[in-house]
Amino acid sequence: MNIFKIIENIEKVDPEVYGRLNSRRAIFKHLSTGGFKLAAASVPVLLGGIFSKAYGQSSSVPDILNYALTLEYLEDEYYKAGLAANGLIPDNRKAIFQQISKHEDAHVNFLKSVLMSLSATPVDKPEFDFTASGTYADVFTNYQTFLTLSQAFEDTGVRAYKGRAGELLGNADILPAALQIHSVEARHASMVRRLRAEKGWITGADANGLPTAIYAGEDNVTQGGASVTSLGYSAAIATEAFDEPLTPDEVLAIAGPFIVS
Amino acid sequence: MKKINVKAQKIIGSDFENKIMSPMRRGKFLKYLGASSAATALLVAGCDDDDDDSTDMNTPGVDLGSGDTGILNYAYLLEQLEAAFYVQVITTPYSAMTAAETTILTDIRNHELAHRDFFKAALGDAAIAAVEFDFSSIDFNDRESVLGTAKVFEDLGVSAYNGAGKLIANVDYLLLAGKIVSVEARHASAIRDLLNPFSEDFAGDDVVTVNTGLDGANAPSVVLAAADPFIKNTVTFDRLPS
Numbered sequence: 001m002n003i004f005k006i007i008e009n010i011e012k013v014d015p016e017v018y019g020r021l022n023s024r025r026a027i028f029k030h031l032s033t034g035g036f037k038l039a040a041a042s043v044p045v046l047l048g049g050i051f052s053k054a055y056g057q058s059s060s061v062p063d064i065l066n067y068a069l070t071l072e073y074l075e076d077e078y079y080k081a082g083l084a085a086n087g088l089i090p091d092n093r094k095a096i097f098q099q100i101s102k103h104e105d106a107h108v109n110f111l112k113s114v115l116m117s118l119s120a121t122p123v124d125k126p127e128f129d130f131t132a133s134g135t136y137a138d139v140f141t142n143y144q145t146f147l148t149l150s151q152a153f154e155d156t157g158v159r160a161y162k163g164r165a166g167e168l169l170g171n172a173d174i175l176p177a178a179l180q181i182h183s184v185e186a187r188h189a190s191m192v193r194r195l196r197a198e199k200g201w202i203t204g205a206d207a208n209g210l211p212t213a214i215y216a217g218e219d220n221v222t223q224g225g226a227s228v229t230s231l232g233y234s235a236a237i238a239t240e241a242f243d244e245p246l247t248p249d250e251v252l253a254i255a256g257p258f259i260v261s
Numbered sequence: 262m263k264k265i266n267v268k269a270q271k272i273i274g275s276d277f278e279n280k281i282m283s284p285m286r287r288g289k290f291l292k293y294l295g296a297s298s299a300a301t302a303l304l305v306a307g308c309d310d311d312d313d314d315s316t317d318m319n320t321p322g323v324d325l326g327s328g329d330t331g332i333l334n335y336a337y338l339l340e341q342l343e344a345a346f347y348v349q350v351i352t353t354p355y356s357a358m359t360a361a362e363t364t365i366l367t368d369i370r371n372h373e374l375a376h377r378d379f380f381k382a383a384l385g386d387a388a389i390a391a392v393e394f395d396f397s398s399i400d401f402n403d404r405e406s407v408l409g410t411a412k413v414f415e416d417l418g419v420s421a422y423n424g425a426g427k428l429i430a431n432v433d434y435l436l437l438a439g440k441i442v443s444v445e446a447r448h449a450s451a452i453r454d455l456l457n458p459f460s461e462d463f464a465g466d467d468v469v470t471v472n473t474g475l476d477g478a479n480a481p482s483v484v485l486a487a488a489d490p491f492i493k494n495t496v497t498f499d500r501l502p503s
Binding site: 092093095096098099100102103104105106107110158161162165166169170171172175176177179180181182183184185186187188189190191194199200201223224226228231232233237238240241242243244245 | 365368371372374375376378379382383419422423424426427429430432433434435436437439440441442443444445446447448449450451454459460461463464465469470471472473474475476477478
């Protein structure tokens with residue numbers, strides 16, 4: 001058994017493996033102090049210990065998927081309720097929301113199936129209150145209110161996925177799928193924003209009547225440590241051209257009022 | 262690596278070339294042929310003697326490089342393509358471009374320019390050169406041609422970033438790709454809606470898989486093959502992570 005060969009193979013799917021293991025040298029030391037005298041049969045056990053420690057400390061993939069699933073449950077139920085509300089969505093806009101609803105339903109089922117394929121348990125669907133305790137009392141009778149919350153959920157969804165992509169670094173299966181959902185949410189967000197006579201993209205931290213927390217930080221003009229405005233672009237262009245992430249805490253603060261339990 | 266369309270025509274005949282569209286690159290040409298060794302030898306011999314292919318003088322080859330730098334150059338190349346396209350769209354607007362369309366297309370042009378210049382600055386000395394484009398297949402006077410091409414480019418950009426994410430090693434670059442890809446998806450949505458307003462096309466079944474709700478994701482080889490007809494330079498990408 002060649003441990004470095006094993007680690008090299010892991011590196012192919014997880015380029016950060018050495019970082020997780022502190023260093024290649026540390027592994028070598030770990031093994032050599034335990035001893036090259038170890039019986040070959042015990043090496044897998046030792047390796048198992050090293051890797052469970054290395055990976056156990058990072059957020060687990062099921063946690064991230066369940067986080068995403070919770071947001072998809074919210075969106076899925078929201079659009080189903082909206083489409084079911086008589087007279088809410090104008091007939092000539094229904095195709096848009098049927099398409100969005102179809103995607104959110106597919107995302108729920110897809111995430112559940114991925115979780116189960118990982119032998120993890122999908123979280124239960126929470127109970128939602130889309131009026132947020134009366135703040136949006138007419139959400140399913142007033143099309144404009146419905147659009148407002150739709151934009152809120154879509155733009156928040158984009159930011160939520162973006163905020164956790166980094167935890168999936170190097171994951172050749174889950175990361176692409178997360179990104180592929182992320183860009184669909186962005187397509188939705190652009191369309192819904194335009195239905196509200198806004199631009200499809202986010203200028204500065206303009207919340208346009210939505211809770212400001214949803215767009216907090218979107219006015220960032222520094223990317224990769226460099227100022228985009230210093231390249232000669234206005235702050236409007238620099239902020240529209242780059243969408244910003246949200247942390248789970250920030251997302252839960254936004255979504256919390258809509259989740260009863 | 263040089264273009265061989267001129268030589269290929271001499272060797273194989275114009276009919277063949279017409280079928281596969283010019284200009285062709287040597288690598289793609291051989292791949293297309295799945296060539297017998299005899300044919301390969303013939304073509305390679307032809308490629309080596311290409312001093313009559315004057316376009317080579319002006320369009321040097323571009324090697325994207327390896328690792329994260331390679332991926333950033335790949336993104337830089339695609340942003341150059343999009344930026345050049347929209348600059349032309351705004352410079353020579355199609356007839357009867359509405360004010361709303363002008364606003365959207367100008368915004369998108371500005372975003373792509375910002376993306377392009379950001380990557381150039383971020384890459385510094387490692388950046389590939391400015392690439393040259395061939396938009397001769399696009400009728401910039403024609404709305405359908407322009408918006409149809411914009412749709413292709415935006416969807417392609419989305420699928421490129423979605424497909425490249427797993428190839429990125431540095432978490433900061435992954436986040437950066439995430440920040441840009443959603444903007445490209447916002448563009449794609451708006452362009453698609455201009456083509457077929459208020460329909461499901463903004464996120465149509467042709468681009469979002471119905472049973473999973475997943476957007477496109479393509480490997481660099483697929484994306485670059487699709488972009489190739491618009492790029493004059495020969496692009497080498499065989500050192501990109503895979």
